[in-house]
Amino acid sequence: MKSGRFWAWVTFAIGAGYFFIPLIATFEFSLRKTRGIYSFDAYRSVFGDPHFQESFTYSIVAALFTIVLGVLLVVPTAYWIRLRMPQLRPIVEFITLLPLVIPAIVIVFGYIRMYGSNSPLPFLATTSGTNVLLVIGYATLALPYMYRAVDTGLRTIDVRTLTEAAQILGAGWTTIIGRVILPNVLIAVLSGAFLTFAIVIGEFTMASLLNRPAFGPYLQNIGANRAYEPAALAIIAFVITWGCMSLIQLLSRYAPKSSNQPR
């Protein structure tokens, strides 16, 4: 074996060890709830906890609404920027990157000040209003990922020509976006959706400060009071995230093949 190849494998093994050893240790620890034997008792305990089911369901529903809001916001925006206002692209990209730069805690404090019960838009005055605000906040946090996923998808098709082809055939904007653009960037949208899902499932700051019963605060609460269950929950969250990533990979194989560029 050449020495370059050997060192490449050594680097890979160190990197893999760095990621997998803590994971294996966490998994091993999560199986030790019953003294002396390995068992899935911690997992049973987690799945049997009604708070887990409630918080997990709450977060899944919130994630679905966030995905819908993200798609409605990002797809037309990214499409319009590509089609009509490419000069605004750097500005929009900068705006979509802001949630990575501004901490979630700053955003949520801004929300509390802006949308308190005395404000003109009192989202926080009711539970449903707070839920709506949380979804809006989640959509903001997922914006960098959703925008980039959709924009990358749009880059693979000839947006302008497809739009004009649909227009000349009599289609209006709703038909163009719904039947031409969206189906052709569906895989990219799904990628963004799964990333959004993963973010929402593990999000703590916003849900906690807005006092909503989401999965993130539940994770924190369990972590503070139990020994083995947090490890089990960490593995569960990891499996969900990896499941989402695998789905992105799987779905990307079924992306429509573009043939709009002359061969």
Added chain:
Amino acid sequence: MADPFLSIQHVKKSYGPNTVVQDFTLEAAPGEFVSFLGPSGCGKTTVLRMVAGFEEPTSGSIIVGGRDVTRLKPNQRNVGMVFQAYALFPNLTVAQNVAFGLKVAGMPKADADKRVAEMLNIIRLPIDQFGDRYPYQLSGGQQQRVALARALAPSPKLLLLDEPLSALDAKVRVSLREEIRSIQQKLGITTIFVTHDQEEALSISDRIAVMYGGKAEQVGTPFEIYNRPTTKFVANFVGTLNVLEGTVTDPSTGAVQVGPSSVLLKGKLNGSKAGDTLSLALRPEAISLGRQPGRDATLGGEISEVSFLGSVIRVRVGVGKDRVSLDTFNSPASPPPTVGDKAEISFSPEDVLVLH
């Protein structure tokens, strides 16, 4: 012309201080096939896009079938268009692509299916073999035929073709352009075809608008455009042209000095005075090597280049400081001329285009 079906009146298009189309006027009769021919940047695609509704004219009007469509959106114009880049929807099958416009128009499914099958038959891609294929499973030529069927399916009043053949290889281009022309004639649809390929334009058009610098330099039949160009640009752009510099020596007899020889071009000098310099243009096929009956004007020169092309021999003859290109048929009985030989070329004064 009888009532025009398409009327483009004094259309102008500017982007800020940059005017790309200036005072363009054209009328097309029902069922006519008109080509916009010109080099890149001459404004031909911009005019087509204004007719389609993708660009709004800065001034002027566009009338289709008696209706002013200048300010209408593309989806309100009932115009079909085929794009250079095919523009088939990658997520839809061939049949679904062709049915797209019909579905948008709200045609009942049974009627739409019938129409799709009919259109696919016209373009010789039967629905049972090709209907379920996706665009990426077709060749470039097949994709462009599907694009044509899709454009024609909703029975548009006008068909616009934006360089539909330029992405295809040479052989497919020729067969597809013949197919387009035949379908157009069969359906009798008024068609505007944008191309920068003169052979394409000459071979399939009823009329050609040669464009340059955002204006129509000349509008006429392919025969007129080729044989009677009215401007120097049209003469140079369309076909191969030999241009000889000449000096008027005697306007009353039409004598013009070309290099060491003199030719008589009576009635062609258009008021030129003695000493004026003229550009005399001749198509290669209007020139013969040696004296030929009916070709009375002769010029002496020296053979500077001989290219054997099989059935044809291309000969270049130096006349004064100019070079004249002409083609002769290969004959096994007589060998091609040799470079450096003295030669005489003959032509009919009638065939000379005097470019002022």
